[in-house]
Amino acid sequence: MSKVATNPENLLARLKQAQDRLGYLPEECLAEVARSLNMPLSEVYGVATFYSFLSTRPLGRNVIRVCKSLPCYLKNSRMIVESIEDKLGIRPGGTTPDGRFSLALVNCIGACDIAPAMLINHDVHGDLTPRKISRILQSYE
Amino acid sequence: MPEKRIVLKNCGVIDPKNIATYLAADGLKAWQKARQMAPEKVIEEVKAAGLRGRGGAGFPCGLKWELARKSPGDEKYVICNADEGEIGTFKDRYILENDPFTLIEGIAIAAYAVGAKQAFIYLRAEYHHLLDLLTSAVSQSHEQGLEVNIEIREGAGAYVCGEESALMESIEGGRGEARYKPPFPPNRGLWQKPTIINNVETLMNIPRIILNGAGWFSQTGTEKSKGTKVFSVSGDVARPGVYELILGSPLRELVIDLAGAEKVKMVQIGGATGRIVPYTMIDTPLSFETILGAGSIIVYDESRDTIDIVYRTLEFLAEESCGKCSPCREGTEAMAEILARFDRGEGREKDIKVLEELARAMSISALCGLGQAAPTPVTDSLQYFREDYAKRIKQGGKVRC
Amino acid sequence: MDEIRVTIDGKQLSGHPGMTILELARENGIDIPTLCYRPELSLLGACRICVVEVEGSRTLVGSCHTPITPGMVIHTHSPKVLETRKVIVELLLASHCGACFMCDKANICELRQVAAELEVGLPRFEIKKRYYPIEDVSPYIERNLSKCVLCRRCVRACRQIAKRDLFAVAYRGFDAKVVVDSDRALDKEACRDCDICISFCPTGALSKPRKLSEEKKGKPLVITS
Structure with missing residues (x-):
């Protein structure tokens, strides 16, 4: 499923991967995703705050x-x-x-x-x- | 009528980790048979069977496929909606846990019929624990020579993504917000390409229909509801679980005879956006003609409080509204706040009229099925349990204006 | 393709394929109120103010995004339609903060206009208000999201017309909000010499910052006794 990660439509997949790796989505991470997908940060933030399994605040292990x-x-x-x-x-x-x-x-x-x-x-x-x-x-x- | 296992035939019989056990139970025979037929003939068979969508809306499955087949374009998609998020539903989880192979075979047949090379299974985030099993089942099936490429896409926690247009937005990687319709998915769906979206249970029926024929399938059920339905029963019952019944079976059989409920006060059929019926309607047949939904059955006994239940239902819907259209975004919040007042015993006579007006407006103006069906628990409870509202109207005391 | 014949409010009208109900109605002088719709922007279908009744349809349909089909019988001002529009406007007013007499944009506010046309008075729903602090850091644009009705015209105008793409919608349900970056107060150099979003905002949520010193400049102070 490697093609999932590279497709530009997969903002959500990218955020999920980052969440799994870091435990939450810090602002620098959102900015990095925005840059690499050539999207405004606001849009990335919009998706990150829509889903309940994604968090922009630090969570426990x-x-x-x-x-x-x-x-x-x-x-x-x-x-x-x-x-x-x-x-x-x-x-x-x-x-x-x-x-x-x-x-x-x-x-x-x-x-x-x-x-x-x-x-x-x-x-x-x-x-x-x-x-x-x-x-x-x-x-x- | 006792349980009849058509959809769940293999559940508990085969090993969901091992395709050999599936092949030994007639696995992939329907797919092989379908490939000997013209795609149009496959669609014809599904249409003749009278199979209707099991996700709640009951749209004729074959017709959906035909629209997608006839839609111009080389690139078409099949999506399996495994995002069951309706309160009290777990039948698709049970199916995926026990027989992912039949589902995959159904997807392969659907893809062949509509002319799709790519399919997606949209799995809700809460079911991540099924991902390994499902991934393994997909790769074992691919090894059997399926032409369609099946990819699993996971959700990230949003009830509204069970709505087909929101689901497509989510697969595209964005916010799971509903789209306006038309266009409908068979014309312009995922990435604006012709797309069919079917519920897990709908696709489970496909191999059975192809292998045994439309005539065999349409023998069971009622005039407009053919086949069986898989129900998830929970709440105040002795035996919660998954049951498969012939469509048209009475509610009593499911709730009392099979699940062992006692002193039933009411039953919520179809989850948060479903119907609430009092015990006096326990003999209602479960069918598309009467009441059905996606198969969630929550039973409440006489100790339960109507207002508490309706309030919690609306609180859920307000939390899960995508927030795009105003009637749903503002209306679910308004309803939840009014019901919270009743829950605290601070309801007011005029609130009931306001609830009814809100319900009417939301049900005909909201952008998608969530907002349109959100008032149902309020409308039903006001119809059957109005006295419970009356009991919570604040007597005397200070009235806020 | 041939023209499509439909009936709107009893009148036989015809339009070309692909035309929406709203376009045909407006072309023929039939007024349907709108809020999130603007002809210059992509379609959204979010506010639901423009709903109309189409015979044979279970629900009302959004006229701004529903194409006409042959033989459609449409009612734009039936009691059912008016009742529904009223409830929607009432809902929008209920969570909208601020009194009109305090608002600079009251005279040109589209929400207020729609409410007046539909004879909506004080909303009967007491729901929580969306209160947000005023964003006045930017020298170019002031945002007061307490007055936002989430029509997303600014989001689309900034993306599609101004080509700056600063806004997006974040959170969900009642908490949905038009945000800049990761929900920061608007303060972008990109907004210099651009007030496109302001001109698209139907309410007082977006405005030019008031500079009291400049407004007063050159005006003599007159105190009448």
């Missing part, structure tokens, strides 16, 4: 995305969020001081059959209970 949509909400996703908040001492939108975790509330991740569910980076964790949370968090460095 591991991003926890807890689903807040209805099927998970019905299964007490709020309790899962509270338990993560307690354990990590951060609120949604926050990052731990050691840079290990960021926490976000997100819309449906398509794991409603194992609600309440969350993604950590790209791994799906379902049928969550506050008890399971510690063990799961431990496995991310």
